[in-house]
Amino acid sequence: MKTARLSIRRGTGDEPARYEEFSVPFEDGGTVLDALIWIRAQRDPSLAMRYSCISANVCKECTIAVDGKVVYACTTRLVADRTMALDPLPGKRRLRDLVTETRSPRERL
Amino acid sequence: MTLLETDVLIVGAGGAGMYAAISAARAGAERVLLIDKSLVGRGGATIMAQMTVAAALAEESADDWRLHLDDTLAAGRGLCDETLASVLCEEAPTRIREMGEWQVGWARRDTGRIAQVTAPGHSRPRCCYVDFLNTGPAVAATLRRQVSRIDSVRRVSNLTVTDLVIADGAVVGAVALDTASGEPVTIAATATIIATGGLTRIYRRNSASANMGGDGYALALMAGASLVDMEFVQFFPIGHLAPRLVGMDPIMWDPFRYKLGGRLLDGAGNEFLARYGSTETDAYTTPRDIASYAITQEVAAGRGSPHGGVYLSFEHVPATALREAFGPVIERLARNGIDLARAPVEVSPIAHYHMGGIVVDKHMASAVPGLYAAGEAVGGANGANRLSGNAIPEAMVFGERAGRSAASASRVAGWRDSAAAEAVERIRELGEGRPGNVAAGGLLDELRALMGDDVGPLRNAAGLARALARLGDMRAALGDAAIAPGRECNASLADWFELRASLIAAEAVTRAALARRESRGAHQRADFPDSSPEFAKSQSVAMELAGSVTAGFGR
Numbered sequence: 001m002k003t004a005r006l007s008i009r010r011g012t013g014d015e016p017a018r019y020e021e022f023s024v025p026f027e028d029g030g031t032v033l034d035a036l037i038w039i040r041a042q043r044d045p046s047l048a049m050r051y052s053c054i055s056a057n058v059c060k061e062c063t064i065a066v067d068g069k070v071v072y073a074c075t076t077r078l079v080a081d082r083t084m085a086l087d088p089l090p091g092k093r094r095l096r097d098l099v100t101e102t103r104s105p106r107e108r109l
Numbered sequence: 110m111t112l113l114e115t116d117v118l119i120v121g122a123g124g125a126g127m128y129a130a131i132s133a134a135r136a137g138a139e140r141v142l143l144i145d146k147s148l149v150g151r152g153g154a155t156i157m158a159q160m161t162v163a164a165a166l167a168e169e170s171a172d173d174w175r176l177h178l179d180d181t182l183a184a185g186r187g188l189c190d191e192t193l194a195s196v197l198c199e200e201a202p203t204r205i206r207e208m209g210e211w212q213v214g215w216a217r218r219d220t221g222r223i224a225q226v227t228a229p230g231h232s233r234p235r236c237c238y239v240d241f242l243n244t245g246p247a248v249a250a251t252l253r254r255q256v257s258r259i260d261s262v263r264r265v266s267n268l269t270v271t272d273l274v275i276a277d278g279a280v281v282g283a284v285a286l287d288t289a290s291g292e293p294v295t296i297a298a299t300a301t302i303i304a305t306g307g308l309t310r311i312y313r314r315n316s317a318s319a320n321m322g323g324d325g326y327a328l329a330l331m332a333g334a335s336l337v338d339m340e341f342v343q344f345f346p347i348g349h350l351a352p353r354l355v356g357m358d359p360i361m362w363d364p365f366r367y368k369l370g371g372r373l374l375d376g377a378g379n380e381f382l383a384r385y386g387s388t389e390t391d392a393y394t395t396p397r398d399i400a401s402y403a404i405t406q407e408v409a410a411g412r413g414s415p416h417g418g419v420y421l422s423f424e425h426v427p428a429t430a431l432r433e434a435f436g437p438v439i440e441r442l443a444r445n446g447i448d449l450a451r452a453p454v455e456v457s458p459i460a461h462y463h464m465g466g467i468v469v470d471k472h473m474a475s476a477v478p479g480l481y482a483a484g485e486a487v488g489g490a491n492g493a494n495r496l497s498g499n500a501i502p503e504a505m506v507f508g509e510r511a512g513r514s515a516a517s518a519s520r521v522a523g524w525r526d527s528a529a530a531e532a533v534e535r536i537r538e539l540g541e542g543r544p545g546n547v548a549a550g551g552l553l554d555e556l557r558a559l560m561g562d563d564v565g566p567l568r569n570a571a572g573l574a575r576a577l578a579r580l581g582d583m584r585a586a587l588g589d590a591a592i593a594p595g596r597e598c599n600a601s602l603a604d605w606f607e608l609r610a611s612l613i614a615a616e617a618v619t620r621a622a623l624a625r626r627e628s629r630g631a632h633q634r635a636d637f638p639d640s641s642p643e644f645a646k647s648q649s650v651a652m653e654l655a656g657s658v659t660a661g662f663g664r
Binding site: 012013027028029030031040041044045046047048049051052053054055056057058059060061074075095096097099101102103104106107108109 | 151246264268294317353358446594
C-alpha cells in the first residue's frame with residue numbers, strides 16, 4: 001500500500017519547535033484532514049487539531065499551514081512522493097500541536 | 110476554577126442555540142450564556158444544510174400552515190406529536206420572514222417573491238433556499254451576526270458540558286470541560302436549554318459535524334428527563350459515496366434532483382425505485398425512508414455499485430442545463446474529478462438527522478424543572494420520518510420558543526457546589542491522564558462501525574442484540590480507557606467524554622429499535638417487514654438511577 005509522510009509540529013505553548021513524523025495510508029483523493037484523523041485514531045490519540053464539519057469546508061476551523069502555506073486541512077490533498085510539513089497557523093498563539101487561539105477574544109473564558 | 114453565573118444557559122450554538130439566545134435576550138433575560146464544544150456558530154447541523162427550508166409562505170402558490178402540517182404528519186407515519194408539529198408548521202413562516210429581514214438572502218424570483226420549490230413529501234412548492242447550496246452557511250452567518258450584536262449574550266467557544274447539575278429535583282446549571290485548559294468550569298443557571306443537535310455522528314457514514322455525538326440526549330437522560338422516538342434515525346438516501354469528494358457536504362445531491370431529476374440506477378444501470386412502490390417519474394417525489402430502504406435492499410441483494418451503493422446519473426441532462434442548475438458547483442466538482450455529463454456518481458444512505466429526542470411541551474420545557482430543549486435535540490415533532498425541509502424551521506421555531514420560555518423561567522432551586530462536586534472531580538481526575546489498553550478514540554471508531562452495521566437503515570433482532578451486548582462491554586471499558594497526559598487541548602480527554610455520551614445515546618437508539626418489532630418510517634426491520642397497528646404509538650426512553658437505559662411503550 002502507498003503511504004504519505006507528514007512531519008507535524010508538536011507541543012504546547014512556547015515549547016521549542018519539535019517535529020514528529022508519521023506515515024499514513026495514501027489513497028487517491030485523500031486529504032491532510034483524513035491523515036490527521038487517522039493518526040489520532042491509530043497512532044496518537046493526543047494529537048490536537050481543530051475540525052468540525054469534516055470535509056464539507058463550511059466550518060473553516062481546520063486552517064493550518066502545510067509546507068508553509070495557510071490552507072484548509074480538509075481540502076488539501078495528500079501527496080505520496082515527499083514529506084509534507086504541518087505547522088499551526090502563523091501569527092496566532094499556539095495552544096497545542098496544530099491548535100492555535102483562533103477564537104474571537106469575545107468567545108473566550 | 111472558573112465559576113460562571115447566568116439566567117439562561119444555552120448548550121450548543123448551532124441554529125437552534127443561536128436563535129434561542131437571540132430570543133431569550135429579546136424576552137428580557139439579562140444574562141444569556143451561549144456555549145459550544147466547537148466554535149460558536151461554526152459547528153452543528155444548521156451550517157451543513159444546503160437546502161431546503163419548508164414554510165407555508167404562499168409565495169409561489171396558495172398555501173397554509175395546516176397543509177404543511179398535513180404533509181408533516183403523513184411523513185411521520187402516524188407518530189408525530191401533533192402539538193409540536195403544529196407549532197413547527199404554524200410559526201415557520203414568521204421565522205423565515207424574520208431571517209429574511211436579517212438579510213439571510215433567500216433566493217427570489219424575478220418578481221421579487223421568495224422562490225419555493227417542491228421537495229419530496231410536500232403537496233406544493235414550499236421550500237425556500239439560498240443559492241447555490243448555501244442555505245445552511247447563510248443561516249448560520251446571519252444568526253452569528255445577530256447574536257454578536259446583543260450585549261446581554263455572552264458567547265464561549267470550546268466549552269463542553271459534561272454533566273447537568275441537579276438540586277432539589279431541578280436543573281440548576283452545568284459542569285463543563287474547558288478544552289483549552291483542560292480544567293472544569295461550573296455554570297449556575299436559572300434555566301438551561303439543550304441545543305446540542307442530534308446523534309448522527311455515532312454512525313460511520315454520517316453528514317454530521319464532529320460535535321453531533323448525542324451529548325444532549327445523554328445529558329437529558331442523566332438529569333432524569335425522558336426521550337421519545339429514539340429508534341428513528343433518518344438516513345438520507347443519496348449521500349455521496351464515490352469518487353472521493355471534499356469541500357462539499359455529502360448530502361449535496363438532493364437539490365439537483367429537485368431541479369434536474371437525476372436518475373437512481375443499480376450497479377447494472379437499471380432503475381429500481383418503482384419496485385419499492387415509488388411512483389416517481391421525472392420529478393423527485395420518493396420519500397426518504399422508502400428511498401433509503403430501496404437502496405439498502407438493492408445493495409444487500411448484490412445489485413449495488415462498486416463501492417456498495419447505487420448510481421446517481423445526470424448523464425441524460427444537457428450540459429447547458431447542468432451548468433445553469435449547478436452554477437459554480439460545477440468547478441468544485443471538477444476539482445474532485447467529477448464530470449456529471451460523462452459519468453454517474455455513487456451514492457448510498459448516510460445518517461443525516463435524528464427524529465427522536467427530549468420530551469418537551471409546547472413551551473420546550475422538559476419534565477425536569479429548569480431544563481428546556483430546542484432544535485433537533487427535541488423529539489416528537491417529526492415522528493417516524495422527517496419531511497424534507499423541516500429541520501431548519503425546527504431549529505428556528507423551537508429555538509425561538511425555548512429562549513422565550515427560559516427567559517421567563519423562575520428559579521426553582523439554588524446552585525449548590527456539593528451537587529456539582531462529583532462532575533468537577535471527574536474532570537480533574539481524568540485530566541491527570543492515565544495508562545490503559547484501550548483509547549476512547551478507538552472505541553468511538555468501533556461504536557460508529559457497530560451502529561452502521563447493526564443499527565443502520567435495515568435492522569434485525571440478532572444484530573440489535575449483538576449491538577446491545579457490545580455497547581455494554583464498551584460502557585464497562587470506559588472506566589479504564591487510556592487518557593494521554595497534558596490537560597491543555599487534550600483530545601483524548603475530550604474523546605472520553607464524547608464516548609461516555611455517545612454510548613448512552615447509542616443504547617437509547619438500540620433498545621428502542623429492538624423493542625419496536627415492526628417496520629415504520631426510518632425504522633426498518635428485516636425480521637418484521639410490515640407496519641403493525643399494535644405499534645402505532647411512540648416509545649419513551651429513560652435512565653434508571655443506577656445508569657441503565659430502558660425503553661418502553663407504556664406512558
